[in-house]
Every structure is written in C-alpha cells, then in structure tokens.
Amino acid sequence: MFCSHRTLPLVLLSIVVAGCSTEPPQETASLRAINASLDSPPLDGCFDDGSIAFNAIGGQNLGTVYGQVVASASTIDFVLDGNDCAEPFIVSADVTLAVDTASTILLLNVFDEIEAILLDDDNSTPAAGMTRLRFVHAHPDGPEVDINLSDGTLLVDDINFRGVSEYVAVDAGELVLQIRSGAGDDILRTFASFTAQAGQVVTFYFLNTDDDTVSPGVFFTRDVE
Numbered sequence: 001m002f003c004s005h006r007t008l009p010l011v012l013l014s015i016v017v018a019g020c021s022t023e024p025p026q027e028t029a030s031l032r033a034i035n036a037s038l039d040s041p042p043l044d045g046c047f048d049d050g051s052i053a054f055n056a057i058g059g060q061n062l063g064t065v066y067g068q069v070v071a072s073a074s075t076i077d078f079v080l081d082g083n084d085c086a087e088p089f090i091v092s093a094d095v096t097l098a099v100d101t102a103s104t105i106l107l108l109n110v111f112d113e114i115e116a117i118l119l120d121d122d123n124s125t126p127a128a129g130m131t132r133l134r135f136v137h138a139h140p141d142g143p144e145v146d147i148n149l150s151d152g153t154l155l156v157d158d159i160n161f162r163g164v165s166e167y168v169a170v171d172a173g174e175l176v177l178q179i180r181s182g183a184g185d186d187i188l189r190t191f192a193s194f195t196a197q198a199g200q201v202v203t204f205y206f207l208n209t210d211d212d213t214v215s216p217g218v219f220f221t222r223d224v225e
Helices: none
Strands: 028-035 043-046 052-057 067-070 073-080 091-096 102-108 115-121 130-137 145-149 154-159 168-171 173-175 177-181 187-190 194-196 201-206 218-224
Touching: 028 052, 052 073, 091 102, 091 115, 130 154, 154 168
Parallel strands: 028 102, 130 201
Antiparallel strands: 028 067, 043 052, 043 073, 073 091, 102 115, 130 168, 145 154, 145 177, 173 194, 177 187, 201 218
16 A cells, blocks of 8 residues: 655654554644744754754744644754754753643744743634734843733733733734833834734734834734634
C-alpha cells in the first residue's frame, strides 16, 4: 500500500495517512511561535531531536499559524535561520503541552536580551455576536498603560512590559484601540480602526505604545476565524 505524508505550513509535522500504520494515533496539541523582538533576525525553532519546529520567524515574518505537535514536555531551541539546529542557541523555551490545548511561544525584548515565554491560549468560542480579545505588552521601553476603546471603555488596566491580559469579550464591529497612561487620563497612541468579527478570538501584540511616528506599533493574530 502506498503511504503518503504531508507537512503543516511553518510548524512541521509528518502525519501518517490512516491505514498506513497499525500504531495508535499520537495525542497532539496546537503550538505556534511569535517573534515580537523587533530587532531580531529570523530564527528557526528546533525540537530536542534536531528537527525544525518553526522556520525563519522574525523580521518580515513575525509568526506562524498553529500546527499540531505531540503533546509532551520538550525544549525548543531557537537558532539563527539556516543554522541547521546547531549550537549556539539564541534562546530556549521549555514547553509542556497537554492534549488538545493551544499554546504560543512568544519571543520578546531586544535581541541582545531576547527571552521566550509560553502563553496558554484559550480559543473557546465566544458568545453569540461577540469577539474575544487578548492583549500583550511587548514594548521593552514602554510604560505601564491602560488599553481602552476610543469611546473611553476600559479593556485592560495597568499592563506592563511582558504583561498578558485576560481575554476580554466585546461586541463585534468596528473598534478603535487606544493606549492611555496608567492613570488613564493621557492618550499615548490611537490605532487604526479594526474590524472585530463575531466568533473570532484575537490577540494584539503592542510593539510600540507611545510614539505615533514609530511603525509598526501593533500587530494582531486572528486565533480563531
């Protein structure tokens, strides 16, 4: 019998077509990587066995889509793109992935001090007519800030660098996000309008919170379409 294999984009994993193996299917988890270190060169992420988990993230390619990986404990080492998973490692992330969960390896800080943290993602379906938003403060020199809608609605209070908010449910529609001072009275930055669609889960990564002349200031991932 002919057995074919395929790879998921960006996160690489061979999947044996049913009928080609008598071994029980492996239990899996969803994993992706985001490189929010703006001065980082592209990096590859490598599993313990030397295989590539993530390819060339950073620069113009800030992150990957979710891919299915074996649910287990492992270390993922990040190296310069094209380094064939050989030392020296730039930064490493210890990950323990439970079955049927979703996680994000987030790289942040300036490249000389780059660090990796693992985020537990909650991609459960929002209530009808709602969008769920999460916010990550990834600006190393940024102050403590609040995150508001342009109408003044407070979404996140007092978030610092490395801070990751809880998920916030909002009505679907056109949203304009603002960064305000920790006291909430000074508007530091207003971002372009964003369309929040019903049923989606979205994570925003703030790369610059306090200077309209610096771009990009924010990027986002639609975690659930």
